[in-house]
Amino acid sequence: MSGVVQSPESHVGKAFVRHHASVRALLRVLLVLCALTWWLLPGMGVIDLSVTWDRDWPVMLEAGWGVLFTVGLGLPFLVAAARPRLARVALVQLYVVAAALLVGVVAGVEPQAWWIFVVLLIEVPLVHAVAPRERLVRAPVHRPLLTLALVALPAGLGYAWEMAELNRLALPTSDITNDVDHYAVQAALGVALVALPAAAALWPATRRLLGTSTALMAFYTALVSYHWPLADGGFSAGWSVAVMAWSVAVMAAAWWPVRSR
Numbered sequence: 001m002s003g004v005v006q007s008p009e010s011h012v013g014k015a016f017v018r019h020h021a022s023v024r025a026l027l028r029v030l031l032v033l034c035a036l037t038w039w040l041l042p043g044m045g046v047i048d049l050s051v052t053w054d055r056d057w058p059v060m061l062e063a064g065w066g067v068l069f070t071v072g073l074g075l076p077f078l079v080a081a082a083r084p085r086l087a088r089v090a091l092v093q094l095y096v097v098a099a100a101l102l103v104g105v106v107a108g109v110e111p112q113a114w115w116i117f118v119v120l121l122i123e124v125p126l127v128h129a130v131a132p133r134e135r136l137v138r139a140p141v142h143r144p145l146l147t148l149a150l151v152a153l154p155a156g157l158g159y160a161w162e163m164a165e166l167n168r169l170a171l172p173t174s175d176i177t178n179d180v181d182h183y184a185v186q187a188a189l190g191v192a193l194v195a196l197p198a199a200a201a202l203w204p205a206t207r208r209l210l211g212t213s214t215a216l217m218a219f220y221t222a223l224v225s226y227h228w229p230l231a232d233g234g235f236s237a238g239w240s241v242a243v244m245a246w247s248v249a250v251m252a253a254a255w256w257p258v259r260s261r
Contacts, residue, residue: 024084027130031081034123038074042115042178045069052224058175060231061182063224064189065175067217072097072192073120075213080127087131089206093213094124096195097188104160104188108167112179139204144253145211146201152194152246155239160190163233173232186233193218197250204258211254218247 039046049066051057076090098120105113166174167183175182193214200210222243225234235243 024130027126028081028084030126031077031130034126035074035077035081037119037123038069038077042119043069043073044177045071045074048177053227055228058173058182058232059224059228060221060233061175061186063221064186064233065177065182067220068097068101068185068189068192071213071216072100072189076209077123077127079209080130084130085132086209087127088134088136089209091124091127091131092136092199092203092206093196093210094120094127096199096210097192098124100192100195101185101188103191104164104167104184104186107161107164108181108184108187110167110181110184112181113184115178116180136203136205138202142201142204142207142253142258144256145197145207145250148246148250148253149194149198149201152197156190156194158190159235160187163187163190166233171232183233189217189221197253200254207254211250215247215251215254218250219244222247 037043045066045068047066048062049070052059052063052066073094076093080087080090098117101113101116104110105116163183164187167181167187170181171183196210196214200207200214222235222240225231226237226240226244228234229237229240234240
């Protein structure tokens with residue numbers, strides 16, 4: 001029985017495939033580590049979430065920081081690592097949250113937050129590296145999500161402006177994490193909760209990730225606010241219930257099946 005002689009080209013092709021697979025695996029590991037930079041250090045998202053039920057901390061400010069860094073920034077890196085085909089969707093969320101943070105930092109005059117953007121500049125290219133070449137297709141606008149974003153627009157931007165104003169006062173009731181005042185991040189949260197569903201409405205392919213992230217962040221902060229009605233940066237009981245109801249509607253709109261035309 002004669003053996004099959006493989007050409008040098010086939011050996012090169014197999015070596016290239018193995019090398020490519022190894023690079024992809026390394027990139028996915030690095031993306032998991034990127035998520036941990038926002039959950040643990042230097043982002044401290046999970047750490048801040050862990051004290052949101054401790055009356056000795058400014059619980060609402062800890063919740064806002066915690067959800068924005070854990071869900072808003074950390075989750076997209078984990079999604080890109082687990083499902084590289086969703087990397088472009090993850091990029092949309094990262095850019096929207098980064099833009100919201102920029103608004104909060106500028107409006108709140110918080111230059112100490114420079115390190116957040118430096119870390120993002122280092123990490124976001126890794127998501128681009130695993131993203132598929134196909135661009136997100138602009139489909140017809142997702143009207144339910146756009147409607148919910150418009151409903152939240154006055155309250156979200158009003159809250160963001162109030163938090164930015166408090167940040168400029170450098171209040172002793174705030175909290176500082178890695179030199180950054182939490183009120184600036186709280187302002188960014190208000191912007192992000194409006195911008196994420198709006199972006200999901202314009203790019204419906206992103207609606208499940210962006211809608212889920214929006215719902216999780218809004219519901220948790222409203223729940224903390226409801227439980228601690230006098231917390232700095234919180235809402236009234238009525239507004240807390242309204243925000244939780246809104247977040248449920250966002251989650252439903254994000255996951256409701258869309259009929260193909």
